[in-house]
Amino acid sequence: MPVQTAAPRIEVRPAATTPTATSKAKVAVRNLDFFYGRTQALHDISIEIPERIVMAFIGPSGCGKSTFLRTLNRMNDVIPHTRVGGHVSIDDHDIYAPGTDVVELRRRVGMVFQKSNPFPKSIFDNVAYGLRINRVTSSSSELEGRVEQALKDAALWTEVKDRLKTSALSLSGGQQQRLCIARALAIRPEVLLMDEPASALDPIATSKIEELIFDLKKQYTIVIVTHNMQQAARVSDRTAFFLLGKLIEVNATEKIFTAPDEKTTEDYITGRFG
Amino acid sequence: MANYDQIRRANSAFMTTLTALCTVLAVGALFIILAHIAWQGIGSLNWQFLIDRPRPVGEGGGIGNAIVGSLLLLLISAAIGLPLGICVGVYLSEIGKGRFGGAVRFIVDTLTGIPSIVTGVFVYAIIVVPSKHFSALAGGVALALIMIPIVARTTEEMLKLVPHSLREGALALGAPQWRVILGVVIPAAAPGIATGAMLAIARISGETAPLLFTAFGSRFFPESLNQPIASLTVQIYNYAISPYDEWHAQAWAATLVLMTLVLGINIIVRFLTRRKF
Numbered sequence A: 001m002p003v004q005t006a007a008p009r010i011e012v013r014p015a016a017t018t019p020t021a022t023s024k025a026k027v028a029v030r031n032l033d034f035f036y037g038r039t040q041a042l043h044d045i046s047i048e049i050p051e052r053i054v055m056a057f058i059g060p061s062g063c064g065k066s067t068f069l070r071t072l073n074r075m076n077d078v079i080p081h082t083r084v085g086g087h088v089s090i091d092d093h094d095i096y097a098p099g100t101d102v103v104e105l106r107r108r109v110g111m112v113f114q115k116s117n118p119f120p121k122s123i124f125d126n127v128a129y130g131l132r133i134n135r136v137t138s139s140s141s142e143l144e145g146r147v148e149q150a151l152k153d154a155a156l157w158t159e160v161k162d163r164l165k166t167s168a169l170s171l172s173g174g175q176q177q178r179l180c181i182a183r184a185l186a187i188r189p190e191v192l193l194m195d196e197p198a199s200a201l202d203p204i205a206t207s208k209i210e211e212l213i214f215d216l217k218k219q220y221t222i223v224i225v226t227h228n229m230q231q232a233a234r235v236s237d238r239t240a241f242f243l244l245g246k247l248i249e250v251n252a253t254e255k256i257f258t259a260p261d262e263k264t265t266e267d268y269i270t271g272r273f274g
Numbered sequence B: 001m002a003n004y005d006q007i008r009r010a011n012s013a014f015m016t017t018l019t020a021l022c023t024v025l026a027v028g029a030l031f032i033i034l035a036h037i038a039w040q041g042i043g044s045l046n047w048q049f050l051i052d053r054p055r056p057v058g059e060g061g062g063i064g065n066a067i068v069g070s071l072l073l074l075l076i077s078a079a080i081g082l083p084l085g086i087c088v089g090v091y092l093s094e095i096g097k098g099r100f101g102g103a104v105r106f107i108v109d110t111l112t113g114i115p116s117i118v119t120g121v122f123v124y125a126i127i128v129v130p131s132k133h134f135s136a137l138a139g140g141v142a143l144a145l146i147m148i149p150i151v152a153r154t155t156e157e158m159l160k161l162v163p164h165s166l167r168e169g170a171l172a173l174g175a176p177q178w179r180v181i182l183g184v185v186i187p188a189a190a191p192g193i194a195t196g197a198m199l200a201i202a203r204i205s206g207e208t209a210p211l212l213f214t215a216f217g218s219r220f221f222p223e224s225l226n227q228p229i230a231s232l233t234v235q236i237y238n239y240a241i242s243p244y245d246e247w248h249a250q251a252w253a254a255t256l257v258l259m260t261l262v263l264g265i266n267i268i269v270r271f272l273t274r275r276k277f
Helices: A067-069 A101-108 A123-133 A141-152 A173-186 A201-216 A230-233 A251-258 A263-269 B002-044 B046-050 B064-095 B100-111 B116-131 B136-161 B164-172 B177-205 B232-240 B245-272
Strands: A026-036 A039-050 A054-058 A082-090 A109-112 A190-194 A222-223 A240-244 A246-252
Touching: A026 A067, A026 A222, A039 A067, A039 A222, A039 A240, A039 A246, A054 A067, A054 A230, A067 A190, A067 A222, A101 A109, A101 B116, A109 A173, A109 B164, A123 A141, A123 A173, A123 B100, A123 B177, A141 A173, A141 B064, A173 A190, A173 A201, A173 B164, A201 A222, A201 A230, A222 B232, A230 A251, A240 A251, A240 A263, A246 A251, A246 A263, A251 A263, B002 B245, B046 B245, B064 B136, B064 B177, B064 B245, B100 B136, B116 B136, B136 B177, B164 B177, B177 B245, B232 B245
Parallel strands: A054 A222, A054 A240, A109 A190, A190 A222
Antiparallel strands: A026 A039, A026 A082, A240 A246
């Protein structure tokens, strides 16, 4: 691997680094271990995610950041032979406690996936899906209002308002991903998990989604996994660096990208490995 | 390496020709069968033949009762076999992933391979003998038993083709598993499931052996599902083994009707399951 002599310059948007140390923890994780069969994917992770900020997870491929993200809405439950140790609490309630209603948890903790996954239904029905299954409303006018609002929040409304009844699969890749964001926003989750939401998109679609994330943090607590360090620097308030299933460092984004506490973090940020 | 390129091109041309030739042979055989049946059958085909019931030799007669009987048998077997088969397929694909699921899959595969005459004898033993008479219901049950494993396996395969990301997307929105299956997975696989169901119906509409000891056959129009009932396949069999030329011609015509029926079912199901999204 060639050793880079000059570190890539990463700009940190000043507005993205509002102080958040005072806000209370929305998500608190203590001593979390995670296993796929006998392979341990996460080692003793402890982290607090404050309310209404954007928290970015960075790290090389296979470092466990997506796995960790998926423990926060128990999405890993659907994968056979997995095991969790430790505690994850949201609003001081342990989500792995026996008797936790996983369906209710996932309603509160929404998720956007790396690959856009619209249902083979109309645009409207995609966004309305979560509202319908959770019986949010029985009036069709309110349903339409919520769908419209979600599409506006996801910056997609103007592009699709005249063809809500057409197939979601007819949209472009970037539009499909924003549709998936709209679908997640429609049920108004408290926490929004985003697993590399822009990794398959072109720069224009990516910038739209980044602007969106920036707007959304006024209402939601957002956790975003990204391979793209510039993206982490642009959108997040706090950044966590993962390596080989361990949480190396979590700090204010500005600090991570300018003067990280750990040598390993600095090596990764400056491109010496990974 | 011009020489190497020439060999590669020659190889490619040879393999392309070979596959094309095999296709022509396979499809050609099918067309010859279809053309031969049409040629032999079209002569005895007329409106009276389609609506009349069988008459003694020399008096004409038709296959109206057999057409009605075949449709009724298909209806009974589809009503029993499709829901059961689809449910088994859903179970295998979505729920039973452990040892029990594996055992069920193995048993279903074994059932697919059971000769249809065995199914007929089995239904004869458990329904016809206790009730002491042949019946349309027994025939329908026998056909349904043949259908269930076919429908179950095609349903399972079709459901497995639905990307896992769709299930996760629905689960992440707070959908319980049963709603994910009913609202997202099955609709996404519906055209495939319908194609599987159609293939199963096409398959059983050509079955004769399981009907011999169950529906038995009849020379009259059906009045009750609890009585023996005529079917196209059994009628064709009976006429084909008879010594009369007139009945042989009628058997050809009945074969043409049966093939048209199967083709019609195919076209209707294709039309109904066009992909809307």
